[in-house]
Structure formats: C-alpha cells, structure tokens
Amino acid sequence: MTYAKEKEVAIAAATAAAKLCEQVRADIPQAIEKKDKSPVTVADFGAQAIICQALAAAFPDDPVVGEEDAKELRKPEMAETLTKVTHYVQALSPDATPEDVTRWIDHGNGQVSSRYWTLDPIDGTKGFLRQDQYAVALALVENGEVKVGVLACPAMPLDGGQTGALYVAVRGEGATMVPLSGGEPQRLQVVMADDVANFRFVESVEAAHGDQSKQNAIAQAVGITTESFRVDSQAKYGIVASGKAALYLRLPSPKYPDYRENIWDHAAGAIVVEEAGGRVSDMYGQPLNFAEGSKMMNNRGIVVSNGTIHDQVIAALAEN
Ligand code: AMP
Ligand code: MG
Ligand code: NA
Numbered sequence: 001m002t003y004a005k006e007k008e009v010a011i012a013a014a015t016a017a018a019k020l021c022e023q024v025r026a027d028i029p030q031a032i033e034k035k036d037k038s039p040v041t042v043a044d045f046g047a048q049a050i051i052c053q054a055l056a057a058a059f060p061d062d063p064v065v066g067e068e069d070a071k072e073l074r075k076p077e078m079a080e081t082l083t084k085v086t087h088y089v090q091a092l093s094p095d096a097t098p099e100d101v102t103r104w105i106d107h108g109n110g111q112v113s114s115r116y117w118t119l120d121p122i123d124g125t126k127g128f129l130r131q132d133q134y135a136v137a138l139a140l141v142e143n144g145e146v147k148v149g150v151l152a153c154p155a156m157p158l159d160g161g162q163t164g165a166l167y168v169a170v171r172g173e174g175a176t177m178v179p180l181s182g183g184e185p186q187r188l189q190v191v192m193a194d195d196v197a198n199f200r201f202v203e204s205v206e207a208a209h210g211d212q213s214k215q216n217a218i219a220q221a222v223g224i225t226t227e228s229f230r231v232d233s234q235a236k237y238g239i240v241a242s243g244k245a246a247l248y249l250r251l252p253s254p255k256y257p258d259y260r261e262n263i264w265d266h267a268a269g270a271i272v273v274e275e276a277g278g279r280v281s282d283m284y285g286q287p288l289n290f291a292e293g294s295k296m297m298n299n300r301g302i303v304v305s306n307g308t309i310h311d312q313v314i315a316a317l318a319e320n
Pocket of ligand 2: 120122123124264265
C-alpha cells in the first residue's frame with residue numbers, strides 16, 4: 001500500500017488545523033481548565049474539529065482516537081467558548097454550525113482498533129500558551145504499526161529564516177519537511193555520529209514531564225557534553241529527524257511515577273524519526289505499543305535517537 005490518499009488528506013487537514021491554531025494564537029488564547037488542570041484552548045477544539053471533519057469525509061470507517069472531546073464544550077456555561085471555536089472553524093469551513101463543531105470533535109472519541117488515526121490537536125499546549133513550540137500531530141496506525149505521520153510545527157524556525165515546519169512520513173518511504181508557508185519537500189536525515197556540532201539532546205521544557213537530572217546524566221554517559229535544549233511538544237521528534245539533535249529523552253518523572261504515555265503524544269513523531277533513519281523505543285528498549293489503547297500501559301519512558309547511540313543509551317539506562 002502506498003497510503004497516497006491518507007498522506008494527502010492528513011497533510012491538508014494538519015495544515016488547515018495549524019492555520020487555525022496560528023490565528024487563535026495571534027488573538028492571544030484564553031486558557032480554560034480541563035479536569036486534569038492542563039490548559040486547553042479554543043485552538044485545541046478548533047483543530048480537532050477541522051481534522052476530524054476531514055478524516056470523517058475521506059475515511060468514514062476509520063476511528064479517530066483524539067485527545068479532546070466535546071463533553072465540556074456542550075455544557076451551557078461553555079456557550080461562549082463554543083461560539084469562539086465555531087468562529088475560527090468557519091474561517092476554514094464557512095457553513096460550520098456549533099452542532100457540526102461538537103459533532104466533529106466527538107468523532108475523535110474512537111477506539112484503538114486494527115486501523116485507526118490518532119490525533120493530538122495541540123501537543124504542547126503549555127508551549128502554545130507561552131508562544132513557544134507546539135505541534136499538531138496526526139498519525140495512521142494499522143495492526144499496531146504507525147504507517148503515516150504528519151506533524152505540523154507552526155513555530156519552528158527554519159534554516160532559511162522562515163517559520164513553520166510540516167514533517168511528513170510514510171512507512172518505507174522516508175521522511176520529509178515542507179515549510180508550512182509552502183515550498184519543496186526536503187528529505188530528512190538524522191545526525192551522523194561524527195557531526196559533533198549537532199550531537200545534542202532535547203527534552204521537555206516542563207520539568208514535571210520527565211526526569212531532567214537523570215536525562216542529563218544519561219546524555220553525559222553516552223558522550224553528549226553540551227547542555228540540553230528544551231522544547232515543548234513533538235517538535236522534539238522533528239528536531240531529531242532533522243539532524244539537529246542526536247537524542248530526545250523522556251524518563252518517568254519522580255513526581256508522577258505511575259504516569260503512562262498517550263499514543264497521540266508519540267505516534268506521529270515516532271514515524272518521522274524512524275523514517276529519517278533514527279530509532280524510537282521505551283527506556284527498556286521495548287517498541288512503543290500502539291495496539292492496545294490510548295495509554296501505553298506497558299511502556300515506560302521514551303528514548304528517541306539517531307540510531308547509532310540507541311543501544312548505548314538503553315545500556316546506560318539499565319545501569320543507572
Ligand atoms: P512536552 O511538551 O514534551 O512536555 O509534552 C507535552 C505532553 O506531556 C502533553 O501532551 C501531556 O500529554 C504530557 N504529559 C502530561 N503529564 C506528563 C507527565 N507527568 N509525564 C510525561 N508526560 C506528561
Ligand atoms: Mg500532547
Ligand atoms: Na493536546
């Protein structure tokens with residue numbers, strides 16, 4: 001299978017959603033509180049609505065496992081927020097009604113199955129609110145294997161001075177980066193072992209999303225001597241795939257020892273790095289399990305590398 005239609009639909013949908021997010025961000029987002037206290041914005045809902053609308057139209061039988069749902073948004077006290085979301089969606093889909101918007105968002109309530117999409121409409125909401133990095137992350141998974149991944153990073157600085165990257169990967173076909181503002185796809189390749197200047201490591205900005213002291217210790221143990229650079233969201237996968245870092249470490253936070261990673265926080269990024277020649281596993285070297293449910297219950301921690309240092313990292317983790 002070539003996944004040509006899946007790729008085309010995913011690129012168009014993620015690009016449209018990124019546009020919506022940038023519009024909201026330009027208007028300064030008003031954070032609202034979700035049950036888990038993480039900020040979720042008008043843009044999260046709008047981006048999920050736009051992408052689910054496109055997926056439902058093109059692939060009506062495919063479930064979508066999205067991070068958001070419209071339960072809160074349907075409550076009377078959220079009417080003003082729903083009006084705002086609808087306003088942003090209408091910029092891309094002029095006939096959209098509030099009912100359409102909530103229905104599209106809830107199309108993302110699907111279950112993991114033999115073929116499904118997984119969506120994080122805004123990964124790195126905290127980065128989005130800080131005007132830092134964030135990503136729109138969409139992936140197609142079949143029989144537990146990610147087949148297509150699209151990662152829109154609207155705030156990513158590019159070598160030519162532009163801003164905004166779209167990372168795209170199809171299993172077996174390599175990974176590319178296309179500027180979100182348009183241009184030719186550029187083939188992605190992870191960093192070579194002798195490229196000292198780019199032999200760095202990335203980790204989350206949010207200290208509570210990992211174990212920064214252990215992450216630094218492991219990076220040093222495998223010969224990375226420079227300090228980490230800290231980036232929100234799956235933009236970290238884009239950076240490793242682009243050869244601008246050799247390693248992304250995400251080790252369990254001592255504050256949240258029972259935390260399990262969500263599939264939508266890793267599926268799109270993982271295929272982009274793998275197709276750029278890198279490796280992705282959990283901290284024990286086990287493959288990430290996208291076949292069971294929305295949380296990867298049997299994986300702990302995430303290791304993303306250029307490949308050459310992967311086994312060394314896993315060995316260092318086993319010793320520390
Ligand atoms: P990042 O921008 O890389 O820090 O990752 C953002 C993601 O971290 C969000 O999408 C959350 O799903 C996830 N997250 C929330 N709490 C934790 C935690 N305790 N450990 C790891 N990831 C978390
Ligand atoms: Mg996320
Ligand atoms: Na999110």
